[in-house]
Amino acid sequence: MEGLLDHLLREELSAVGGVDRAVSEFIRITDQLLPRRVFTRIVPELLNGGRTQAGTPVRPQLLGSDPACLADNAARLAELNPPGIDLNFGCPAKCVNRHRGGAVLLDEPELLHQIVRAVRAAVPAQIPVSAKMRLGNEDAARMLDCARALEAGGAAELVVHARTKRQGYKPPAYWAEIGAIRAAVALPIVANGEIWTVQDALRARAESGCSDLMLGRGAVADPVLPLALRAHDLGLAAPTRAWALLAPSLLSYWARVKARVGAKHQAGRLKQWLHYLRRTHPEAEALYTAIRTLQQPAEFEAALRAALPQAPCRNLQQTESLLVQTST
Incomplete structure (x- = not known):
């Protein structure tokens, strides 16, 4: 890919x-x-x-x-x-x-x-x-x-x-x-x-x-x-807060993109991922619609942060802990 x-x-x-x-x-x-x-x-x-x-x-x-x-x-x-x-x-x-x-x-x-x-x-x-x-x-x-x-x-x-x-x-x-x-x-x-x-x-x-x-x-x-x-495979319940798990990932990804990608292409990189996320997450469709026409990094970031929920789970250990919690 x-x-x-x-x-x-x-x-x-x-x-x-x-x-x-x-x-x-x-x-x-x-x-x-x-x-x-x-x-x-x-x-x-x-x-x-x-x-x-x-x-x-x-x-x-x-x-x-x-x-x-x-x-x-x-x-x-x-x-x-x-x-x-x-x-x-x-x-x-x-x-x-x-x-x-x-x-x-x-x-x-x-x-x-x-x-x-x-x-x-x-x-x-x-x-x-x-x-x-x-x-x-x-x-x-x-x-x-x-x-x-x-x-x-x-x-x-x-x-x-x-x-x-x-x-x-x-x-x-x-x-x-x-x-x-x-x-x-x-x-x-x-x-x-x-x-x-x-x-x-x-x-x-x-x-x-x-x-x-x-x-x-x-x-x-x-x-x-x-x-x-x-x-x-483990016989546990599936994660029930999928979008809450992804919101921090989108913000973290945006930070990585800003640090490594030229300003002209930054918004496009995140839109590219959102385009795929739209397939499985209705929230991604709404977010994509809200930011689709934005290109300037500062304006794009403001809209992104305003639209995303602030969720605490961010890394592997935390998400696997959440997975176990959802099975009880």
């Missing part, structure tokens, strides 16, 4: 709670060895033990098609001691695919194997190398070949987005196809795609056979979703 789910938003989503691990937006590898500052700029969590401030581990993700260059960059990245390194074979963006990156590589299982094998060999054994793929590029004909190639190359885990590149993000997601991949390889498999609610998550688990899920747009649209799913 390049351009939206960067380290600024990762901090907020992980602080709400329920997230076991995060993956960074992709770092494009072409034909050169990147300096360390590029990795720490995109994944500043590397300067904090590879974790967000709430303690969630973050795996940097690399995207490219040159095995040797990816291996060299993975080796340099490993010097920063990340909690893992992820490889992107799932991005459907045309601008990425045109330059032989992302999901277009799913037509070349042999190349997938070479990339994973080279990166695995370049990275210390204690750092896991995982991969993300879709069901295929234009179709799913080579789906199992790709999964087997990634396993043979040494991937420790595989996330599968349950659509092809051609299918993009158009519903539905074909979670049952992930079950065929699970049967074909011994790797831990994580299901991904079109998970917006706890009910979606339970259906994805049932159809794919996967217990672990990766949430992307669903977690951006409803940051309480991971916490609600965890509550379900």
Whole structure:
């Protein structure tokens, strides 16, 4: 989710709670060895033990098609001691695919194997190398070949987005196809795609056979979703004050954006997140309507603070405490 789910938003989503691990937006590898500052700029969590401030581990993700260059960059990245390194074979963006990156590589299982094998060999054994793929590029004909190639190359885990590149993000997601991949390889498999609610998550688990899920747009649209799913798994009541949990996150996110983003684009960044939140929170729709035409940071912030409730819960420990309290 390049351009939206960067380290600024990762901090907020992980602080709400329920997230076991995060993956960074992709770092494009072409034909050169990147300096360390590029990795720490995109994944500043590397300067904090590879974790967000709430303690969630973050795996940097690399995207490219040159095995040797990816291996060299993975080796340099490993010097920063990340909690893992992820490889992107799932991005459907045309601008990425045109330059032989992302999901277009799913037509070349042999190349997938070479990339994973080279990166695995370049990275210390204690750092896991995982991969993300879709069901295929234009179709799913080579789906199992790709999964087997990634396993043979040494991937420790595989996330599968349950659509092809051609299918993009158009519903539905074909979670049952992930079950065929699970049967074909011994790797831990994580299901991904079109998970917006706890009910979606339970259906994805049932159809794919996967217990672990990766949430992307669903977690951006409803940051309480991971916490609600965890509550379900623990047999607890779901959080009942969702918007009250999110109000401090919006204010905190605004503060982060002001500190790191140029004034011209600050309001747009928060509106972008609100656009997703509108899908699951009526309060977000009302807030978006109130601030939609505002651009000047001072005016925007005044309207934002006036519209948001002031809620005390802000971090992982506090929200998980609230989760337990709502079950009694």
